[in-house]
Amino acid sequence: MAKILVVDDEPDAVELVEFNLKNAGFEVVTAADGAEALKKARAALPDLIVLDLMIPEVDGLEVCKLLRRDAATAGIPILMLTAKAAEIDRVLGLELGADDYVTKPFSPRELMLRIKGLLRRRETTEAKAERMQFGDLVLDVPAHSLTVNNKRVELTATEFKLLTILAQRRGRVQSRDQLLKDVWEYDNVIDTRTVDTHMRRLREKLGKAAKHLDTVRGVGYRFVAG
Amino acid sequence: MAKILVVDDEPDAVELVEFNLKNAGFEVVTAADGAEALKKARAALPDLIVLDLMIPEVDGLEVCKLLRRDAATAGIPILMLTAKAAEIDRVLGLELGADDYVTKPFSPRELMLRIKGLLRRRETTEAKAERMQFGDLVLDVPAHSLTVNNKRVELTATEFKLLTILAQRRGRVQSRDQLLKDVWEYDNVIDTRTVDTHMRRLREKLGKAAKHLDTVRGVGYRFVAG
């Protein structure tokens, strides 16, 4: 079963979370401050980290950033606990890299749901991040190659990244702004119509397999697996 | 104001809770045993349920589980009343799904604080519901997709947003002005009759599932889960 690191300086909170997690069959590691959290995260390499925002030694946000910077821990989902709803924006904001949050006081039920959600999400996206197949469309990310009907299709770097991101988030609509942010990595500078043009080129190259690329009018684009 | 279902077989306890809740401006529904609780929960769709652990007919824990299983009531916060501190663990334990508890005998003040806490918490997290199912109607927000009877139904962006907001606030009537504010995001510019037209289009597309869309004459519209 999965291993979870719980970081909070309030013993009561830790105990409540720990109890629920163990009840659900998780292995639990705890830390009471930021320095300990970083050390244990690297040592135990947990599958998920529950991180309180307000902790001594090193602030929760700082811990978050540092964990992301270290290759060993960069991929671990982080669930933030925060007292103030107003802080949510910052927590989920660009560089901080938390994956989800729960505001204090939280119900154990909700916390468990979110933890399970994160673990499930990670499983489904991580396992298929490398090589994805949808019918006769095969997308091999590390190889940077795409085949349709066993025939190699050459994509440019931008086209490949666009297709990859859509495929990794298959089923969920991505707005043009979101795609600009993730594929082009900077916003506002580039016209959103650029996305359309690249989608057009992708569709052209994909031929029949372009059926996987859905337009959601007024919203954005979506990759459909079926 | 919020509607609260109080379940307890001791008339004195019910009366005490009811008195305090009504004093605070809540609407109160009561039930004296598990079977009645389940029935009234589905009928009244309260915003919160205060549930005694030891009740006749169907045990409190069982009621809790059953309420969670039904899509119509799954999201309602449950506050458990329990006589024994030792039972707390089981109550909050994973699958049982209570959100908080108060041990008997309790002070009315504490009970009220916990109720308000739960309601506040729900407000802040409710909007995050990602996927909702009501009978054969499945609304997947991130995918921006709706299926009725396992068949895909295409909605425009506005229709989808309208339906989503109604579904997220199911059970509560939304005035046309409120909907204009939340769906169209600006007020006064647009005619309120526009809402009617979009409701009409939604109903048309939903077919039989349009039964979830209630008109409340002179007030607005409401999504009903059952």
Add this chain to the structure above:
DNA sequence: CCCGTTCGTAACAAAGTCGTCACCGGCTTG
């Protein structure tokens, strides 16, 4: 340095969507 590729922008046409209106029937109210 030149040529070919790739990319972002612009312009236009086609398609889809939206808000309004007018009419009608039913419900409410006095």
Add this chain to the structure above:
DNA sequence: CAAGCCGGTGACGACTTTGTTACGAACGGG
């Protein structure tokens, strides 16, 4: 029971959004 209000319905024109094509700038390799 009659008048008035309210919501359902269908139609329509204006507007928005997207697909498509074309073009020039930026980039990179030879």
